[in-house]
Amino acid sequence: MPTGITGFDEIADGGLPQGGVTVVLGGVGTGKTTFGMQVLAKGAIEYHEPGILVAFEESAGRVVANTSGFIWGGEALKDSGVHVIDAQLSQSVERSGEFDLSGLLAIVAAKAKQVGARRVVFDAIDILLSCLGDAASIRREAFRLRDWVNESGLTAIVTAKADESGERSTTDFDFLQFMADCFITLHHRVVHGIALRFIRVAKYRGATHSANEFPLVITRSGLELAANTSMGLSYPVSAERVSTGVERLDAMLSDGYYRGSSVLITGVPGTAKTSLAAAFAQAAARRGERTLYVSFDEAPDQIVRNVASIGLQLRPHIEDGTLVLKSLRGRAASPEAHVAEIRAFLAEFQPQNLVIDPLSALFQNGFDQVSEGAALQILDVAKSRGVTMIFTSLLGTATALNEQTPINVSAIADTWMHVSNVSHAGERNRTLTIVKSRGTDHSNQVRELVLTRDGITLANVYAAGGEVLLGTLRWEKENADQRAREMTKNEAIVRKQRAQLELAETKFHMAALAQKVAIQEEELVQLKKRTTAEVETRVGEDQERLERRHADETIATAPPSGATAEGAEAPNGRDRQ
Amino acid sequence: MSDDAKQDVRVRLYLAGDAPNSLVALANLRAVIAEYADVRADVEIVDILTDPERGLRDGVFVTPMLVKFEPSPVRFVLGSLCDRRFLLTVLGLHEPPRE
Numbered sequence: 251m252p253t254g255i256t257g258f259d260e261i262a263d264g265g266l267p268q269g270g271v272t273v274v275l276g277g278v279g280t281g282k283t284t285f286g287m288q289v290l291a292k293g294a295i296e297y298h299e300p301g302i303l304v305a306f307e308e309s310a311g312r313v314v315a316n317t318s319g320f321i322w323g324g325e326a327l328k329d330s331g332v333h334v335i336d337a338q339l340s341q342s343v344e345r346s347g348e349f350d351l352s353g354l355l356a357i358v359a360a361k362a363k364q365v366g367a368r369r370v371v372f373d374a375i376d377i378l379l380s381c382l383g384d385a386a387s388i389r390r391e392a393f394r395l396r397d398w399v400n401e402s403g404l405t406a407i408v409t410a411k412a413d414e415s416g417e418r419s420t421t422d423f424d425f426l427q428f429m430a431d432c433f434i435t436l437h438h439r440v441v442h443g444i445a446l447r448f449i450r451v452a453k454y455r456g457a458t459h460s461a462n463e464f465p466l467v468i469t470r471s472g473l474e475l476a477a478n479t480s481m482g483l484s485y486p487v488s489a490e491r492v493s494t495g496v497e498r499l500d501a502m503l504s505d506g507y508y509r510g511s512s513v514l515i516t517g518v519p520g521t522a523k524t525s526l527a528a529a530f531a532q533a534a535a536r537r538g539e540r541t542l543y544v545s546f547d548e549a550p551d552q553i554v555r556n557v558a559s560i561g562l563q564l565r566p567h568i569e570d571g572t573l574v575l576k577s578l579r580g581r582a583a584s585p586e587a588h589v590a591e592i593r594a595f596l597a598e599f600q601p602q603n604l605v606i607d608p609l610s611a612l613f614q615n616g617f618d619q620v621s622e623g624a625a626l627q628i629l630d631v632a633k634s635r636g637v638t639m640i641f642t643s644l645l646g647t648a649t650a651l652n653e654q655t656p657i658n659v660s661a662i663a664d665t666w667m668h669v670s671n672v673s674h675a676g677e678r679n680r681t682l683t684i685v686k687s688r689g690t691d692h693s694n695q696v697r698e699l700v701l702t703r704d705g706i707t708l709a710n711v712y713a714a715g716g717e718v719l720l721g722t723l724r725w726e727k728e729n730a731d732q733r734a735r736e737m738t739k740n741e742a743i744v745r746k747q748r749a750q751l752e753l754a755e756t757k758f759h760m761a762a763l764a765q766k767v768a769i770q771e772e773e774l775v776q777l778k779k780r781t782t783a784e785v786e787t788r789v790g791e792d793q794e795r796l797e798r799r800h801a802d803e804t805i806a807t808a809p810p811s812g813a814t815a816e817g818a819e820a821p822n823g824r825d826r827q
Numbered sequence: 828m829s830d831d832a833k834q835d836v837r838v839r840l841y842l843a844g845d846a847p848n849s850l851v852a853l854a855n856l857r858a859v860i861a862e863y864a865d866v867r868a869d870v871e872i873v874d875i876l877t878d879p880e881r882g883l884r885d886g887v888f889v890t891p892m893l894v895k896f897e898p899s900p901v902r903f904v905l906g907s908l909c910d911r912r913f914l915l916t917v918l919g920l921h922e923p924p925r926e
Contacts, residue, residue, distance in 0.1 A: 304888075335888070336886065337888045337889075342902070343892075343905050344902065344905070344913075345906050346904050346905070346906040346907075346908050346910045346913050347852065347906030348848045348851075348906055349848050349889055350846055350889075351889070352843035352846040352849070352876070353841060353842070353846075353849075353875040353876070353890030353891075354888040354889055356843055356875050356876045357879040360879030360880065361879070
């Protein structure tokens with residue numbers, strides 16, 4: 251028979267033995283009555299099985315009032331089919347002789363018939379049994395109760411007080427566990443000042459069950475088993491990427507985080523873990539995705555104000571309901587209780603993204619098993635819902651040096667980024683390294699994390715002479731590089747201009763030469779013309795001279811054209827003469 | 828004891844059918860009352876097995892349960908009433924003189 255207690259049915263072979271007796275033994279304040287009431291409430295609400303609780307220790311009104319803190323509890327219980335019978339034995343009742351439970355059982359049977367009950371809880375049966383006095387009577391009545399249950403067909407829970415260890419009943423009703431078909435113990439332990447509750451199914455007739463002890467928490471949803479033993483690794487897997495909220499970081503992770511993956515950001519205080527987480531939250535909210543931001547020991551307003559100083563505006567997203575900020579007090583409750591709280595938030599708000607800042611708040615008391623289990627559970631829950639999850643983890647300065655996380659979470663996280671402070675040359679600067687990122691081609695380079703009023707950016711880190719340059723040194727190096735680049739650029743310009751100049755000069759020279767050629771050719775033409783004219787003149791003069799000497803031979807007169815050739819021959823001819 | 832001192836006793840006994848303790852309680856109560864002929868006894872028997880509603884209404888769940896109304900104050904006695912002297916005290920009766 252399912253109990254409706256989260257996680258319990260998984261360890262108890264599907265629930266409590268139908269038609270049998272389950273004995274719940276536990277110390278004061280371990281949640282016995284709550285266990286009973288919750289089984290009844292869930293039975294009535296979820297399985298439409300009305301139930302009856304027979305209260306021996308507290309008044310009916312008190313029992314109901316005590317459940318009003320639970321979402322399934324309070325006055326509404328009666329309407330949903332949970333009936334409480336006030337069977338306290340008044341203080342004024344005197345005892346004389348023996349009594350038995352036949353009357354009680356008859357009344358319960360009548361009531362069960364009247365309301366159609368399927369489940370019945372006898373709460374704090376030890377109060378009544380101890381009145382019986384002798385062990386033989388106690389035993390007889392306990393077995394009477396069991397026989398009655400078996401005949402009635404009801405499924406019964408009988409609770410009884412136990413000593414501190416939770417294993418033995420205070421009144422030595424050890425036989426209760428022999429009588430029971432299922433025997434459950436609840437107990438409390440205070441570890442480092444924090445109360446932890448545990449549940450164990452010590453016996454379950456004819457069923458396979460886990461006999462381990464499991465952490466138990468009480469939240470608004472009631473009792474919840476913190477264990478998830480049956481949860482496999484069958485998470486929904488997405489290839490979709492979501493932005494980290496930092497452009498350059500997206501590039502380093504080749505397009506951001508995988509949707510539904512878990513991202514761990516580790517670092518010592520003041521390394522901008524919260525800023526990175528808030529950047530993611532803002533980016534998610536901007537995409538219109540419901541995002542839950544759980545912070546420990548830091549009020550929502552404080553976070554909003556602080557990240558506003560680096561240009562992250564969360565307020566508008568909180569106002570339109572896409573972003574929900576919840577603050578928990580780290581030390582106020584056990585890690586298990588925090589897990590339950592976060593689970594409840596997840597169920598209530600159904601976010602697509604979850605930020606837990608810092609997850610290490612669960613580890614108030616060192617790296618114990620409970621805290622680690624709690625952290626892993628949050629991861630499991632988020633993953634099974636396909637929620638993309640960013641969790642920061644504060645590291646002590648000592649552990650930060652070798653990049654150790656306190657928890658196996660670093661092994662389970664899909665992406666692990668480490669931010670650290672590097673002090674050099676009188677400055678403290680932040681660096682970011684992607685330690686690992688499953689299924690992502692990611693940069694292995696260290697980047698400087700720079701927080702500005704406009705947001706978070708990552709800057710290249712310079713390695714000069716085997717030293718990593720950050721902050722001012724990086725800035726100087728960047729400037730020097732820039733200058734060098736500019737110088738080279740200028741040089742090129744000058745060289746080009748010079749070349750152009752030279753070319754122009756050459757062209758000018760060429761033009762000048764061409765002009766010279768033209769002039770010289772013209773000169774030559776003029777010269778030729780003059781030569782011809784001179785020759786004709788001379789021939790004329792010679793003729794005249796001959797005539798004057800009355801020469802008997804005539805001189806052949808050169809034709810007017812082609813005079814140059816004729817004329818040139820003429821002197822020769824004359825020379826031959 | 829004179830007639831002037833004749834007393835009224837009003838009790839109610841809740842039983843669970845023929846459960847042994849219930850039968851014993853009833854027998855013990857009747858035996859005591861029978862001894863006092865001069866006592867006007869008003870004994871109401873409520874069998875929870877046949878009238879469980881009554882037990883629920885009166886808030887009596889465990890049986891046998893004797894409720895004494897008169898003489899006041901009201902007293903509740905749980906059990907088979909095996910202690911005769913105690914029963915007499917509860918009913919406000921005195922041990923009759925030995926003959």
